[in-house]
Amino acid sequence: MAPHPPKPDELPSAFRDIMIEYSERVMASACTLLELLSEALGLNPLHLKEMGCAEGLLLMGHYYPECPEPELTMGLSKHSDGDFMTILLQDQIGGLQVLHQNHWVDIPPVPGALVVNIGDLMQLVTNDKFISVEHRVLANRQGPRISVAGFFRRHEKTGEPTSKVYGPIKQLVSEESPPVYRETSLKDYLAHYYEKGIDGTSSLLHFRL
Numbered sequence: 001m002a003p004h005p006p007k008p009d010e011l012p013s014a015f016r017d018i019m020i021e022y023s024e025r026v027m028a029s030a031c032t033l034l035e036l037l038s039e040a041l042g043l044n045p046l047h048l049k050e051m052g053c054a055e056g057l058l059l060m061g062h063y064y065p066e067c068p069e070p071e072l073t074m075g076l077s078k079h080s081d082g083d084f085m086t087i088l089l090q091d092q093i094g095g096l097q098v099l100h101q102n103h104w105v106d107i108p109p110v111p112g113a114l115v116v117n118i119g120d121l122m123q124l125v126t127n128d129k130f131i132s133v134e135h136r137v138l139a140n141r142q143g144p145r146i147s148v149a150g151f152f153r154r155h156e157k158t159g160e161p162t163s164k165v166y167g168p169i170k171q172l173v174s175e176e177s178p179p180v181y182r183e184t185s186l187k188d189y190l191a192h193y194y195e196k197g198i199d200g201t202s203s204l205l206h207f208r209l
Contacts, residue, residue, distance in 0.1 A: 023057060026087050026114075026150045030054045033085065033116060041129055043171060051125070052164070053084040056154040064095070066143025076137040078200045082193040083119035083153040090115065093145040099134040107135075120204050121153065121189065124181045127168035132202070153186055161187040181207045 031054050035045040048054075062076075078099065090096060096107040096115065107115060117133040137145075154162040167183030184207050193203045 019059065022148075023059060023150075026059075027054065027057060029087060029114065030057075030085060030150075030152055037122075037130065041126060041169075041172065043169070047169070048084075048125075051166075051169075052154040052162075053122070053125075054152060056152060056162070058083075058151040058153065058155075060149050060151065062137075062145075062147045062149065064093075064137065064139065064143060064145040066141060067139035068141065077198055078134055078136045079198045080132040080134050080202060081117055081119040081151060082121070082190055082203060083151040084122045084125075085119055085152045086117040087150040087152075088115040088117065088147060089149075090147040091145060093140055093142050095138045095140050095145055096147075097136050097138060099136075104136070119152075120193075120202065121166060121186070123204060124184075124207065125166055125169050127172045127177065128180050129172060132204070134202075153190075155186075161185075161190050163187050179209060182209050 031049055034048040034053055038045050038047040038049070041047075064076075088096075090109050092109050092111070094106070094109050096109075097104040098107055098117075099105075117135065118130050120132045122130050123132040154164065163185045165183045165185050168179040168181060173179050181204065189203070189207070192206050196203055196206075
């Protein structure tokens with residue numbers, strides 16, 4: 001027998017349980033990905049995780065209503081994420097595009113698949129070994145479009161962005177590959193990120209040496 005749908009008064013707790021389970025699975029996926037990224041950099045597999053790159057998961061839901069004239073507007077303009085990594089779950093509507101070699105490329109939704117974006121902070125600490133993904137969302141006549149983004153950026157227990165300072169990883173810096181960015185805290189980085197707003201330019205330009 002199929003389980004009965006939750007009653008109205010059961011929805012909040014059911015939703016909470018789903019979000020807790022989803023968060024745990026996203027965290028586990030992030031830890032695996034960070035191990036692979038660390039190895040790709042020639043570092044200890046736990047290096048990025050021990051730096052705190054998998055801490056401070058922030059889940060954010062996005063809702064894009066259907067648009068009768070999508071050619072006249074934009075769902076979300078060009079930007080990169082102000083975090084180490086973003087794990088995105090998108091529905092079947094689509095609309096996500098990434099910028100690759102100066103061309104916008106559609107990222108069609110695949111049932112059961114997640115989209116992983118490298119964020120600005122990962123680009124900073126890897127000294128441009130990994131490049132953050134510039135992306136946008138197109139408005140669509142179909143809808144609504146719903147997505148859930150998991151942003152990984154470390155926070156204090158108070159919920160405020162951490163004051164811990166990040167800079168290019170020392171093992172990735174040499175005379176042939178000098179540091180590209182100055183050190184900054186997540187708190188200062190996000191302050192600049194939000195003050196600048198989504199204007200089509202990278203926040204990392206402010207932190208280049």
